[in-house]
Amino acid sequence: MDLTGTFYGIGVGPGDPELLTVKAIDALKKVDVLIAPKTEKKSDSVALSIAQPYLKPSVEIFYRTFPMVKDFAAETAVFEAHKDEILKLLRGGLNVGFATLGDPMFYSTYIYIFKLLEPCGVPIVTVPGVPAFLAIAAQIGRPLASGNDILTIIPATADLAAVNDALARADSTVLMKVYKNFAEIVDALTAHGMTDEAVLVSRCGLDDEKIITDLAAHKDERLNYLSTILTSKNRA
């Protein structure tokens, strides 16, 4: 009999504790070990606090450091070590969970672990979650795309020339990870006539959620890591 445990990648939504799916709750209840990623960003503890009420009392939380991956190839050793540890737990018959903010297959550390574990032949279940940009659209009452609209999603941490290229072609746009170079991004949006329609939401669904509509006036502020901009071309 195969006693290998299952690896669960669980999307817990963007912050609002009511935005977990039934499937995510069921998966959280099944895990014996939960891997809690630690990075220099505190956002990872948000995923853990959303997951916490559904975990078994006996669950073991393994806090592990995952580098912010700019170049996955350069960080392989750290990820390989985490993969080996997870494999050992699974082959010991334990179910292992990895809770991720929003959706696990969308700009998440989970993707790197998933890619390493997939060829190992262990059971993997990925549970989708509500991504932040969709929760934000609902929260601020802003339809993102309808009919033949093309929606563009841009990580603001990409090369600025690539961001500008994408903005030149874009209409309805989501900008993720805007915390690092917010001032540059505001300038780029201004150049493309996209500031009037822009709304920035920080920590959507959490107690300290913040909504900013006048981006230029806030250009020099330090943003929380969990900040996203929705915008489109100024049609005035």
Ligand SMILES: C[S@@+](CC[C@H](N)C(=O)[O-])C[C@H]1O[C@@H](n2cnc3c(N)ncnc32)[C@H](O)[C@@H]1O
């Ligand atoms: C590493 S990505 C994770 C994306 C996540 N997997 C998702 O499905 O939304 C981190 C970025 O997601 C966005 N984000 C995640 N949670 C958020 C929240 N509660 N409010 C605003 N933006 C959020 C921000 O743009 C942040 O910089």
